[in-house]
Amino acid sequence: EDQVTQSPEALRLQEGESSSLNCSYTVSGLRGLFWYRQDPGKGPEFLFTLYSAGEEKEKERLKATLTKKESFLHITAPKPEDSATYLCAVQALGGYSSASKIIFGSGTRLSIRP
Amino acid sequence: NAGVTQTPKFQVLKTGQSMTLQCAQDMNHNSMYWYRQDPGMGLRLIYYSASEGTTDKGEVPNGYNVSRLNKREFSLRLESAAPSQTSVYFCASSPQGVGSGNTIYFGEGSWLTVV
Numbered sequence: 001e002d003q004v005t006q007s008p009e010a011l012r013l014q015e016g017e018s019s020s021l022n023c024s025y026t027v028s029g030l031r032g033l034f035w036y037r038q039d040p041g042k043g044p045e046f047l048f049t050l051y052s053a054g055e056e057k058e059k060e061r062l063k064a065t066l067t068k069k070e071s072f073l074h075i076t077a078p079k080p081e082d083s084a085t086y087l088c089a090v091q092a093l094g095g096y097s098s099a100s101k102i103i104f105g106s107g108t109r110l111s112i113r114p
Numbered sequence: 115n116a117g118v119t120q121t122p123k124f125q126v127l128k129t130g131q132s133m134t135l136q137c138a139q140d141m142n143h144n145s146m147y148w149y150r151q152d153p154g155m156g157l158r159l160i161y162y163s164a165s166e167g168t169t170d171k172g173e174v175p176n177g178y179n180v181s182r183l184n185k186r187e188f189s190l191r192l193e194s195a196a197p198s199q200t201s202v203y204f205c206a207s208s209p210q211g212v213g214s215g216n217t218i219y220f221g222e223g224s225w226l227t228v229v
Contacts, residue, residue, distance in 0.1 A: 042223065102159070103156075104156040104157040
C-alpha cells in the first residue's frame with residue numbers, strides 16, 4: 001500500500017539551530033515528491049518538487065533532498081518566521097488518473113523560538 | 115492575482131442540512147480538486163476534475179457531490195451533513211492533471227462544523 005510518513009510530528013528549535021525534517025515513502029513508483037508549508041488558518045503553500053533520487057532544491061534557508069526511500073527538508077539557521085507545519089506529498093505511478101495518486105503526509109509542526 | 119478563492123470561510127451546519135462550498139481559480143488551470151484535512155490524517159482527496167466537463171471520485175467521496183461549472187469554478191456539495199464531515203476543506207488547482215512539472219495550488223480553506 002502506498003504510504004507517506006513524516007517525522008517528527010513536532011519539532012521545537014531555538015533560532016539559529018539547524019535541523020532536518022524527514023519524509024519517508026513507500027509507493028509503487030515515484031513520479032514526484034512535493035514539499036508545502038502551511039501556516040495556521042491558511043492553505044498549503046508550495047515550496048519544492050523533486051523528481052529523482054539525488055535531486056536537491058533550495059529556497060532561502062530551506063533545502064530539500066531526495067533519495068529512493070525518503071526526502072529531507074533541511075532548515076539552516078531558522079528564524080521565528082519559519083514556524084509552520086511542513087507537508088510532504090508523493091505522486092505515485094498507477095491508477096487510472098495521475099491526479100488520484102497523490103498521497104500527503106500528516107506534516108511536521110515546526111516551532112522556532114527567538 | 116487571487117489564485118484559488120473559496121467561500122465561505124466558516125460555516126456551522128446542523129445534521130441533515132445541505133450546503134455548497136464554492137471555489138474559483140483565475141490561473142487558467144485545467145484541473146481542480148477538493149480535499150479535506152483532519153488532525154493527524156493529512157490531506158485526503160474527495161473529488162477532482164481533471165479537465166472541464168469531467169469529475170472523478172477521490173479517496174473519500176461518500177456524502178459529497180461536485181460540479182465543474184466551467185473551467186474556473188468547481189463546487190462541492192454536502193447533501194445531508196453529518197458530524198463526521200466536520201473538517202477543513204481545501205479547493206486546489208493545477209495546470210494539467212498532476213504530472214511532471216505540474217504543481218497543485220491551494221485555496222485558503224473553509225472551516226465546516228456540523229452539529
